[in-house]
Amino acid sequence: SYVLTQPPSVSVAPGKTASITCEGKNIGSKSVHWYQQKPGQAPVLVTYYDSVRPSGIPERFSGSNSENTATLTISRVEAGDEADYYCQVWDSRSDYVFGTGTYVTVL
Amino acid sequence: QVQLVESGGGVVQPGRSLRLSCAASGFDFNTYGMHWVRRAPGKGLEWVAAIWYDGINKYYSESVKGRFTISRDNSNNTLYLQMNSLRAEDTAVYYCARDPQSYCASDCYFHSWGQGILVTVSS
Numbered sequence: 001s002y003v004l005t006q007p008p009s010v011s012v013a014p015g016k017t018a019s020i021t022c023e024g025k026n027i028g029s030k031s032v033h034w035y036q037q038k039p040g041q042a043p044v045l046v047t048y049y050d051s052v053r054p055s056g057i058p059e060r061f062s063g064s065n066s067e068n069t070a071t072l073t074i075s076r077v078e079a080g081d082e083a084d085y086y087c088q089v090w091d092s093r094s095d096y097v098f099g100t101g102t103y104v105t106v107l
Numbered sequence: 108q109v110q111l112v113e114s115g116g117g118v119v120q121p122g123r124s125l126r127l128s129c130a131a132s133g134f135d136f137n138t139y140g141m142h143w144v145r146r147a148p149g150k151g152l153e154w155v156a157a158i159w160y161d162g163i164n165k166y167y168s169e170s171v172k173g174r175f176t177i178s179r180d181n182s183n184n185t186l187y188l189q190m191n192s193l194r195a196e197d198t199a200v201y202y203c204a205r206d207p208q209s210y211c212a213s214d215c216y217f218h219s220w221g222q223g224i225l226v227t228v229s230s
Contacts, residue, residue, distance in 0.1 A: 030214070031214035031216075033216035033217075035152070035217070037152075041222070042202060042220040042221060042222050042223060043144075043152065043202070043217070043220050044220070045216065045217065045218060045219075048207075048216050049214065054218075084151075086151060086152050088152075088216060088217075090211070090213060090214055090215040090216070092213070095154060095157075095166065095168065096142075096144075096154035096157075096215065097154075098151055098152040098153065098154070099151070100151055101151040101152070
């Protein structure tokens, strides 16, 4: 089955930039989608098709994808960005695959 | 806007059954695919099942295949998940999620999510 690996945690100071990686074999050939989930809340789609932001998602959230690593970048981090972040792809053999998840802590 | 409200969760003994419901509003329910996704305590997100807009095509994760059944009532804008032969490892918050399309052939994702409902399987 297809596996996506994320760092368990990332810490960042307010106003700085957080980068969350998602590693998978040849992930650059797939479309990667990212979700934010705050404690006790529903997940929210923050980017899809690697880098497209849904309406209402701030421009501070951006995505990229190449070779074996996809990255979600959060610029000018705010306290409200503290949450779990999951990458996700669709694989013809594994169906919907989520990454292991990364908790972003705002210092 | 899109609203998805899950119900039917609770505590159930191993081996028993439970049916979850998801009431949808704010969009044309009968034109979108729908999913169930779960998150076990201390774990990450896991896709459970999908059903396309017409209720004919259904897909399941290997962990629930043969035990869970996804269905929908387009006349009442409601999605269901019938869960049989429940196990302790099925304990999780279950989310109803909308597909961005009527069905998905590739590069699929989840457009909108409900707040989730807790299912606890314990004796």
